[in-house]
Amino acid sequence: MRDPIVIIGGGMAGGNAAATLRDEGFSGPVVLLSREQNVPFGRPPLSKTYLRSEEDLAGWYVRPAGWYAEHDVELRNGVVVAAVDPAAHTVTLDSGAEIRYEKVLIATGGRNRRIEADGADLPGIHYLRTVAQCDAIKQEAVRGRTAVIVGMGFIGCEVAASLTQLGVRVTAVFPGRDPLERVLGDQVAGVMSAIHRANGVELLAGEQVAAFEGTSRVAAAVTRSGRRIECDFAVAGVGIEPDIPAVGVEQQNGILVDERCRASAPDVYAAGDLANHLHPLFGRIRVEHYNNAEKQGAAAARSMLGSTAPYDYVHSFWSDQYDHKLEYVGHVEKWDQFVVRGSVRDGKLIGIYLVDGIVRAAVGLDRGGDPELDTDGEMAACDRLVAMQASPAPAALSDEKTDLWSLAGPEARS
Ligand SMILES: Cc1cc2nc3c(=O)[nH]c(=O)nc-3n(C[C@H](O)[C@H](O)[C@H](O)COP(=O)(O)OP(=O)(O)OC[C@H]3O[C@@H](n4cnc5c(N)ncnc54)[C@H](O)[C@@H]3O)c2cc1C
Structure with missing residues (x-):
């Protein structure tokens, strides 16, 4: 056996x-160990539709609940792995039980960074990663109540939007000038500020929470500059850290994996939010995106089955806030040129990030809905431009009369 x-x-x-593994025809034993009680699912609705009670999670299941048993995948919920021993080829659970493996995939994602401030342990201060945490926020989100959001990354922005839509009065405290400035740049971030303000969110930019006050539960947040914001509850979205069981493989900002998702020890693989991957196009990167987790998990499985194809997905993600839709393809941390196609003032644009003239990433904000523009096609064309490391003339990129596909060459659209 x-x-x-x-x-x-x-x-x-x-x-x-x-x-x-099953789709590719692997018929050997597969054990899936999960700390959570649910079947594998996508988390995006936890800050959006599920938080607003607009849908349940069934549409976000990776596979229907019965699929695992039907396909002889031993899904063990409520199980915590304490350690992986690559030399012995064993996984040790926190109960002390050991499971031998032929190959192991570490896909334990991330855990929320905690706020370090006086009073940060008071009840009523929430974090968001799991269904249980989302349900706790839902309980709090009663029309007319007040909330402080700490951090305006994607989670903070989306929760601020959803709570506002539920009738909660939101004050957001965050460092920097505008939400998402570090990821998207000042022009798009300025639009994000305007969107949140227009929907009634009070933005306290360039601020940090120094302390929470309250006796039995949180009653106020106090900022570094001394501003006191009364609140019924708070939600912190201050980032995640890779959540890695004890394992003797090379790590630096996550588990280091090569182009094929292999860690530094034989038969150990990693994928998803905790994998610091050697990407053929972007170099070493660790991203925290749904699309990556989906595709890298699949790529790691194929790699375990012997595929030698590098995982070269051109990253992409999206964010929904109020009725605004943001899409992003590629990956860039620093750029030297930002080309706008559309209008920053109207908040409808594609922004293209270039480094040394090469297209590295693009963001789309509310480009849908204009029958004159093939906006889905525009983002797909940007994806293609990133993949081919194209360096078109910026004037052509910004000219809405220029079909972006034409910049990717005659064969590109197929
Ligand atoms: C609220 C929210 C909204 C999001 N919205 C978007 C979005 O709109 N667009 C987008 O691109 N991305 C979004 N993301 C990010 C996306 O959900 C993540 O990138 C994705 O979930 C990562 O998948 P993963 O499998 O790597 O990790 P996870 O989904 O975190 O799964 C890891 C699993 O491992 C379990 N685990 C951890 N440690 C152990 C252990 N020691 N033993 C056993 N099990 C363990 C965890 O409990 C968890 O079930 C969102 C994330 C959140 C939290």
């Missing part, structure tokens, strides 16, 4: 790895 492929982490990456 051969040892199983063990997948640690029943999130997007882990769930897609299990599904891909």
Whole structure:
């Protein structure tokens, strides 16, 4: 009897790895170990539709609940892995039990960074990653109540939007000038500020929470500059850290994996939010995106089955805030040119990030809905430009009469 492929982490990456193993025809034993009680699912609705009670999570399951048993995948919920021993090829649970593996995929995602401030442990201060945490925020989100959001990254922005839509009065405290400035740049971030303000969110930019006050539960947040904001509850979205069981593989900002999702020890693979991947196009990167977790989990599974193809997905993500839609393709941390196609003033644009004249990433904001523009096609064309490391003339990129596909060459659209 051969040892199983063990997948640690029943999130997007882990769930897609299990599904891909079976899709690719692997018939050996597969064990999926998950700390959470649910079947693998996508988290995006937890800050959006599910938080607003507009949908349940069934549409976000990686595979229907019955699929795992039907396909002989041993899904073990409520199980915490303490350690992986690559030399012995064993996984040790926190109960002390050991499971031998033939290959192991570590897909344990991230855990929320905690706020370090006086009073940060008071009840009523929430974080968001799991269904249970989302349900706790839902309980608090009663029309007419007040909330402080700490941090205006994607989670903070989306929760601020959803709570506002639920009738909660929101004050957001965050460092920097505008939400998402570090990721998207000042022009798009300025639009994001305007969107939140127009919807009634009070933005306290360039601020940090120094302390929370309250006796039995949080009653106010106090900022570094001394401003006191009364609140019924708070939600912190101050980033995540890779959540990695004890394992003797090379790590630096996550588990270091090569182009094929292999860690530094034989038969150990990693995928999803915790994988610091050697991307053929972008170099070493660790991203925290749904699409990556889905596709990298699948790529790691194929790699475990012997595929030598590098994982070269041109990254992409989206964010929904109020009725605004933001899309992003590629990856860039610093750029030297930002070309706008459309209008920053109207908040409808594609922004293209270039480094040394090469297209590295693009953001689309509210480009849909104009029958004159093939906006889905525009983002797909940007994806293509990133993949081919194109260096078109900026004037052509910004000219809405220029079909972006034409900049990718005659063969590109197929
Ligand atoms: C509220 C929210 C909204 C989001 N919205 C978007 C969005 O709109 N667009 C987008 O692109 N991305 C979004 N994301 C990010 C996206 O959800 C993540 O990138 C994705 O979930 C990462 O998948 P993963 O499988 O790597 O990790 P996870 O989904 O975190 O799964 C990891 C699993 O491993 C389990 N685990 C951890 N440690 C252990 C252990 N020791 N033993 C056993 N199990 C363990 C965890 O409990 C978890 O079930 C959102 C994230 C959140 C939290």
